Amino acid sequence: MKAASPTPAMDHPATFPLLTASKLHGVGARTLSRIAREIRQWGAGTDPERVVRSDPRVAQALSETGALEAATRLARADLQAARAQGASILCELDDAYPALLRPVPDRPALLYVLGALRGQDPRNVAVVGTQEPTRDGQRTAARIAGRYALEGWSVVSGLALGIDAAAHTAALEAGGHTVAVLAHGLDTLSPPRHRELAQRIVAAGGALLSEYPYGTAPLRPQFVQRDRLQAGLSLGVILIQSSEDGGSLHAARAALRYGRLLAYPQPSAADAAQGGRAVQATLRLLGGVDLESYLKCDARALQRVFRIRGREDYPELDRRLLALTPR
Known part of the structure; x- marks a missing residue:
């Protein structure tokens, strides 16, 4: 099943680093949201990949031999599947990320979307x-x-x-x-x-x-x-x-x-x-x-x-x- 009109698989520069981190052992949604908050606080000009790598839990996971290569391979597979389907992968820093989800404490740091959201419309x-x-x-x-x-x-x-x-x-x-x-x-x-x-x-x-x-x-x-x-x-x-x-x-x-x-x-x-x-x-x-x-x-x-x-x-x-x- 494909979207009626294909949308970008990925938009925000932090999405792929966060997607890669999500494939690491021991890195869950809470860690990803904490990293996303740090990227937002640093503001424009921040290197998202550097912020992701500097997180203690991510750094620990990356210490395992071959962890980065395996995580990158899995992240690229997700990205390729999304592009083939005409779907989007959103991180919580994306403008298209649903506004109502932002204040939710256990919100997903990443969303997979096929079709069109009305992210900023609260109705x-x-x-x-x-x-x-x-x-x-x-x-x-x-x-x-x-x-x-x-x-x-x-x-x-x-x-x-x-x-x-x-x-x-x-x-x-x-x-x-x-x-x-x-x-x-x-x-x-x-x-x-x-x-x-x-x-x-x-x-x-x-x-x-x-x-x-x-x-x-x-x-x-x-x-x-x-x-x-x-x-x-x-x-x-x-x-x-x-x-x-x-x-x-x-x-x-x-x-x-x-x-x-x-x-x-x-x-x-x-x-x-x-x-x-x-x-x-x-x-x-x-x-x-x-x-x-x-x-x-x-x-x-x-x-x-x-x-x-x-x-x-x-x-x-x-x-x-x-x-x-x-x-």
């Missing part, structure tokens, strides 16, 4: 939920995602079955922008049946985004990280439906942890009466019992939990979302 909202929604839940996801797409917001989701697919599809049908956050490299797709949907997203001017390099297979822990990235990219997360311990709660909790908003639609009367697994989480939020423990947050964060009862609540929801725009 991003994540619409997430279970892979096994009720019919009403599916309709609610489509209605909410379509409404935000029509209003010019970018709809962020995870390309999973169920609610995610409904959100992406509704955004596309509304002629809007949507971003699919992946839990694997851009050279694969999970689930495979959503390949056509992924192609539609890119062709319509949206993007597939991952923090994982080429060759990374979809593994369970990475989906948790993917969920937190959806929250970091957005002013708020709208949790449509989820079981009581569903994976989408990772995005919901991350939203509150990052100082963003968590919204949820009140279940339909039929779904509430049936009380199935798909609405367990929203019913618990509606009940309001021991939410600090359930959402793993403090009492102040609960002020950023918003119930959507109907369309009359959207103006207030929009106001609260936009009030969280970084200044």
